Amino acid sequence: MPGIYIMSSEPQSGKTIAALGIMEALAGHVHRVSVFRPLVREGDEQDRLISLVSSRYTLQSSYEDMYGTTYAHARDLLTAGKQEDLYREILERYRKLESTSAIVVCIGTDYRSVSAALEFDFNIEVANNLGTPVIAVVNGYKRNSSLIVDMAKVLHNSLKNKGVELLSLVVNRVQPDENEKVSTELTQVFSGVFPIHVIPENLLLNTLSVREIIDALKADMISGDPAWLDGEVKHIKIAAMELPHFLDHIEDGSLIITPGDRSDIILGSLTADMSWSYPRIAGLLLTGGIPLAQQVRKLLDGLDVAPVPVFSVRTDTFTTAMNVNAIEPSIVHGNTRKIAAVLGMVESSVDLPALLERIAIVRSKKHTPLMFQYELIERSRQQRRHIVLPEGEEERILRAAEIVVLRGICDITLLGNPDEIRRKITALGLSLGDARIIDPVSSDLRKQFADAYFEARRHKGISSDMAFDIMSDVSYFGTMLVQLGYADGMVSGSVHTTAHTIRPALEFVKTRPGISIVSSVFFMCLADQVLVYGDCAINPEPSAEQLADIAVSSAETALAFGIEPRIAMLSYSTGESGKGPEVDKVRTATAIVREHRPDLKIEGPIQYDAAVDTDVAKVKLPKSEVAGHATVFIFPDLNAGNNAYKAVQRSANALAIGPVLQGLNKPVNDLSRGATVPDIVNTIAITAIQAQSGGIS
Numbered sequence: 001m002p003g004i005y006i007m008s009s010e011p012q013s014g015k016t017i018a019a020l021g022i023m024e025a026l027a028g029h030v031h032r033v034s035v036f037r038p039l040v041r042e043g044d045e046q047d048r049l050i051s052l053v054s055s056r057y058t059l060q061s062s063y064e065d066m067y068g069t070t071y072a073h074a075r076d077l078l079t080a081g082k083q084e085d086l087y088r089e090i091l092e093r094y095r096k097l098e099s100t101s102a103i104v105v106c107i108g109t110d111y112r113s114v115s116a117a118l119e120f121d122f123n124i125e126v127a128n129n130l131g132t133p134v135i136a137v138v139n140g141y142k143r144n145s146s147l148i149v150d151m152a153k154v155l156h157n158s159l160k161n162k163g164v165e166l167l168s169l170v171v172n173r174v175q176p177d178e179n180e181k182v183s184t185e186l187t188q189v190f191s192g193v194f195p196i197h198v199i200p201e202n203l204l205l206n207t208l209s210v211r212e213i214i215d216a217l218k219a220d221m222i223s224g225d226p227a228w229l230d231g232e233v234k235h236i237k238i239a240a241m242e243l244p245h246f247l248d249h250i251e252d253g254s255l256i257i258t259p260g261d262r263s264d265i266i267l268g269s270l271t272a273d274m275s276w277s278y279p280r281i282a283g284l285l286l287t288g289g290i291p292l293a294q295q296v297r298k299l300l301d302g303l304d305v306a307p308v309p310v311f312s313v314r315t316d317t318f319t320t321a322m323n324v325n326a327i328e329p330s331i332v333h334g335n336t337r338k339i340a341a342v343l344g345m346v347e348s349s350v351d352l353p354a355l356l357e358r359i360a361i362v363r364s365k366k367h368t369p370l371m372f373q374y375e376l377i378e379r380s381r382q383q384r385r386h387i388v389l390p391e392g393e394e395e396r397i398l399r400a401a402e403i404v405v406l407r408g409i410c411d412i413t414l415l416g417n418p419d420e421i422r423r424k425i426t427a428l429g430l431s432l433g434d435a436r437i438i439d440p441v442s443s444d445l446r447k448q449f450a451d452a453y454f455e456a457r458r459h460k461g462i463s464s465d466m467a468f469d470i471m472s473d474v475s476y477f478g479t480m481l482v483q484l485g486y487a488d489g490m491v492s493g494s495v496h497t498t499a500h501t502i503r504p505a506l507e508f509v510k511t512r513p514g515i516s517i518v519s520s521v522f523f524m525c526l527a528d529q530v531l532v533y534g535d536c537a538i539n540p541e542p543s544a545e546q547l548a549d550i551a552v553s554s555a556e557t558a559l560a561f562g563i564e565p566r567i568a569m570l571s572y573s574t575g576e577s578g579k580g581p582e583v584d585k586v587r588t589a590t591a592i593v594r595e596h597r598p599d600l601k602i603e604g605p606i607q608y609d610a611a612v613d614t615d616v617a618k619v620k621l622p623k624s625e626v627a628g629h630a631t632v633f634i635f636p637d638l639n640a641g642n643n644a645y646k647a648v649q650r651s652a653n654a655l656a657i658g659p660v661l662q663g664l665n666k667p668v669n670d671l672s673r674g675a676t677v678p679d680i681v682n683t684i685a686i687t688a689i690q691a692q693s694g695g696i697s
Contacts, residue, residue, distance in 0.1 A: 003036070003098060004167060004359060005127040006135045007108030009120050009155055013139035014172030016049055016331055017199065019107050020056075020339065021346025022135070025356055026103060027057050028374025031528065034061055034101040038090050038126045039109050042070040048330060049107055055333040057370060061097060068093045068126075087129045094130050103359070106132055124162045133165040133359075140174035141201065145181045148174070149189060156190070168195040168355060176200045195358065197350040204341050204431070208233045208329050210283045210309050213255065216327045217313050217320070219285065222292065223300045224309035227399070230337045231309075231429035233282045238321055243268040252279035253429060257321055260290030260312055267296065273308050273427075280427055281308050285324070289314035307427075336399075336677065337430075340406040347381065348408055369525030369655045373682060375562060380409045380688040385488040387684050387691075388481045390474035392416035392437065393424060394494050400680035402430045409681070410688040413487055415440060415474040440477035449480040456508040479504035482666050488691035491684050493671035498537070502661065505668040515663040517542065519550040520670075521557050522645050522658035532558045532565075532632045533648075536641035537659035537670070547589035548596070551634045553662040555600050558632050560693065561686075567593070568611035568630035569604020570640070574620045578605065586636055601625050608633070608644075657682045660690075667691050 040047040068090030108123040211229035234253030272278035392414030454467035521534040534554035555565035590604035603626035617628030635641030667690035
């Protein structure tokens, strides 16, 4: 099927929500997905929805190829009675994009014209001319079940009468208490006709973020932490009073609008945000184009902690307030919180596998980074597990935990001082739902964990008192949560060293039977495939026996994540051509794997070019099943592996997910101290998947 058409019959119905959810699912199964809009607004700015989808899914087509024509040109043609010319132009543009795509998601118009009825008919005509089935979106906002059902009937009849094939019906923005009733009544009316998906209203999506306001007003950023731009603006406050009186009016999530020369309000607001006696401030919007006083600018530049975004506009205070009030909440690229909320809603409300089957996609043989990450999220959600995050006071961990909660990836436990963690959650404007927070120092579990540790390590001279002291450490406490079944896996390392993260696991979680060594792999996500590199993070100079164990563990990890393992035991020589202790070590390790795991495809020693390039492989190892097609690469030592993965990561612009630890009885994973929020989310999802199989893959 070449494409699908997402349309609604009125504005603000939630096409963006449906489009993002469907694009996420398609990107996880198809190598080349494209987006297309029949009409866009004229001007220098790109269409917001095209920009959002194109940026998130790194679409290859140019912006000019992803739309039919402009609203102005369409009006001119319609006014001149040249409807057929308009549809022909849109079709020609669509076909051009279709010729380079596996599937095209066409997203209908936004109902900004005079007549919604004419625009609805226009979308139907476009869908018919493109030959695409329709996913229809109904707006359920502030409507009861009876009215929604009536609207769905009218929409269905209109599409049916026009000969449009209705792929599915999405009812969006339904009040949560009406959700089940709407779903039941619609199923009774349309049972067996087409799938019905009901998505509840989410208040986060109706709230402006600081980023949206900055973008809409084209404001200049003066200071603040960019990570705070996704914070919710819950209240708008115009500061006209003197500071003492104004402070009484601050509420959580306030955007404070004040002239740029009100230094008292500016400094007072920033101080109030840093004080636990006052609510969180979302941002400061300075009006009138008045530059900050030199002394205030100097003070701001010298603050170590001044995360509140401060930005300015040239308009006066009254005009600015009116402009802010006119901004409609939207979803823009970079707002990870809203995107995570959307995807979480769609994934929990829409049967995406059934919808994809109905779209009749032929699964791509390529394995792109987006596909791999989509599969991580989907698989982690299938059997919900519980992951402990010992670094609960770290901002990146909290931001990642919110995404995990919003996407429904797994349940979360945060370790640390509960008051400090809750203060940070509030200060960052995050929503972490039912995430559990435990302080190892005061936890009722500390004595039980200390006793278990004492029994496991008494032969090493550990006393009961020492065990009790050790269990105040977040890494030891978190690992014991996993060992005793209170959690299914652990992710740490964003601020702790690798040794601090994995030492407890080595002491009492131990390695799986038959595995002599804990090792690691990186999932190297290249443009159209995912490779496994091991060991690039743990073992400096493994022996031949250890190298064999690393190869077996890495092959099992690859298989667990949907990658067919074809193992290349890397060296500076291929086949029998090279001599020397390093080559002999690789040759011995290869022989050990072949003896103990004859089911695995393995080649070694082999050079990297012979492992990946079919032309080189034909010359050097013409009869090998692995040469030219390797997916699992085992490096002879840490020096080679660590440098190789970083070289590929930087030079090929590859996404490196890891290190993922393997060989342990239960999943514990280490983060790079430079890990970004998406890195942390990916590692948590991987850990949850490992836990689904009862341990490390």
